[in-house]
Amino acid sequence: MCSDFVEKVENTPIIAAIKNTEGLEVCLKTDIDVIFVLFGDVCSIPKIVKKIKDAGKIAMVHIDLISGLSGKDIAVDYIKKNTQADGIITTKNNLIAHAKEVGLNTILRYFVLDSMALVNIENQAKQSNIQPDIIEIIPGVVVPKIIKCIDKITKVPVMAGGLISDKEDVMNALSSGAISISTTNQSVWFLD
Template sequence: MDQKFYNAVEASPVIAAIKDMDGLEKCCQVEDIKVVFILFGDICSIDGIVQKLHEAGKIAMVHMDLIVGLSSKEIAVEYIKNNTHADGIISTKPALIKRGRELGLYTVLRFFILDSIALRNVEMTDHQYAGARPDFIEILPGVMPKIIKRICKKSRCPVIAGGLITDKEDVMGALNAGAISVSSTNQDVWFL
């Protein structure tokens, strides 16, 4: 794991996740926001979004699965690295995370915990996604302190909690359960 990225996430209990240009503008104005998850854009606009974040001194993490026009193939990771100069990627696909690591990008492997089967898969696949070697795993929704705690105890990878985080209680619940940080598109949460 890259120590610079780990330190930036650890120092930022709340990661700004942006879903539109308004969020981009607002997060660029907040000095305390160090890491930004980009959850919107397309292959024509993503380089400009990353550039704006870099100009504001932010670490730009592109969610590969949400950028319109990108394929789910490993070549899309090379496109992001070479054409946007993003610092890293987020994806639900271990193959993309693995390719990102090979290219020297920061990586976050995202899991949706929808039921007990999904939870068991995350717990049992720790060794499987270890081949991808993500810097962090992100668990969604992030408003399940008991589940986050359970995953944190079993995972060798640091955990970020995301999704449905709306207030200080949600943030504190996730952090107290063992998450290193939370990600949120809720701009009120950015300023807690």
């Protein structure tokens, strides 16, 4: 499952990250195959994911941003049992480990704000039992220098997200080694 997922992300250089119903409707009209869900609650997330799946797209739920879910394994179980989501996005290592156990694809999100973030990524890379399928670094506009450093310390594919606002940002991230970018900026979703 994991290698198919990573390949699909690699083949989708721009990923739509949606933060509201309007964004959901717009992304369903794009050619983008992978959608990051950054909004919802325990009542609405099954319907949001179903719309994405009915459109033939991959749905990744940012579990930390879903109202009513906690940072505990039971939240992962809820996503697995009550939605058709392909996987989760989170900043929590423990949720990555459990999601892998139950067969969900995983993206571990890091906020790369200082050198300590790089130390955290390196420490995570040494713990083989909690390897995510993909690491996403935020903000994505810092990618040119940082992504090469992260590529040296982990074998996990790296993607970039956050503050990506135009084609130059996309190209900088991809040429630096990111496998793809995620953005809520709808104008970037329609770049050629």
